[in-house]
Amino acid sequence: EIVLTQSPATLSLSPGERATLSCRASQSVSDYLAWYQQKPGQAPRLLIYDASNRATGIPARISGSGSGTDFTLTISSLEPEDFAVYYCQQRSNWPRTFGQGTKLEIK
Amino acid sequence: QVQLVQSGAAVKKPGASVKVSCKASGYNFISFGINWLRQAPGQGLEWMGWISAYNGNVNYAQKFQGRVSMTTDPSTSTVYMDLRSLRSDDTAIYYCARDFRMAAAGDWFAPWGQGTLVTVSS
Numbered sequence: 001e002i003v004l005t006q007s008p009a010t011l012s013l014s015p016g017e018r019a020t021l022s023c024r025a026s027q028s029v030s031d032y033l034a035w036y037q038q039k040p041g042q043a044p045r046l047l048i049y050d051a052s053n054r055a056t057g058i059p060a061r062i063s064g065s066g067s068g069t070d071f072t073l074t075i076s077s078l079e080p081e082d083f084a085v086y087y088c089q090q091r092s093n094w095p096r097t098f099g100q101g102t103k104l105e106i107k
Numbered sequence: 108q109v110q111l112v113q114s115g116a117a118v119k120k121p122g123a124s125v126k127v128s129c130k131a132s133g134y135n136f137i138s139f140g141i142n143w144l145r146q147a148p149g150q151g152l153e154w155m156g157w158i159s160a161y162n163g164n165v166n167y168a169q170k171f172q173g174r175v176s177m178t179t180d181p182s183t184s185t186v187y188m189d190l191r192s193l194r195s196d197d198t199a200i201y202y203c204a205r206d207f208r209m210a211a212a213g214d215w216f217a218p219w220g221q222g223t224l225v226t227v228s229s
Contacts, residue, residue, distance in 0.1 A: 044219060046216060091213060096154040
């Protein structure tokens with residue numbers, strides 16, 4: 001199965017700063033990668049699919065890039081509602097797998 | 108709007124079974140597959156399997172083969188996940204999530220149900 005490794009595990013930033021989250025796959029997943037946001041007590045929400053496409057309603061300050069094995073989620077200027085846990089996920093192979101998550105916390 | 112509503116929390120003893128339901132509304136039920144995922148307390152997300160709402164075809168994660176069954180009832184737009192021989196490490200929130208795009212098996216997961224807490228304890 002494809003292993004996704006996210007870094008860092010925790011990212012401490014202030015509102016207005018730029019956040020860069022990474023996801024590395026154990027083998028190429030082409031562009032079959034998504035990012036999800038999860039807030040406490042809520043189900044995850046799809047943010048980015050096919051590596052770089054924003055889901056409906058996702059603001060333009062959130063963007064995804066990468067292909068093959070290395071991917072990045074960027075939040076250009078953090079808003080208070082952006083502090084949450086972020087997961088990457090691949091659909092290149094069965095079983096579908098997730099990274100272990102990056103917690104984005106307020107500094 | 109598209110919505111997935113799951114059944115309520117359950118407490119089970121080790122060795123028992125649990126059946127979680129996921130009722131869909133707001134779209135053509137048979138046009139999209141449904142995935143089941145789980146999240147242990149304080150842990151990450153784990154995909155358990157996928158079912159076609161159209162014909163009931165399934166794809167289970169090997170970890171759960173032989174212990175999980177997913178079924179669909181198009182007459183009520185409901186999908187079920189049955190997990191048997193429960194252990195304490197099966198304690199988790201179980202989510203259903205629709206395939207993001209039509210006719211794309213195991214596609215991205217959106218939207219999600221609200222989650223069902225299953226607690227396994229003697």
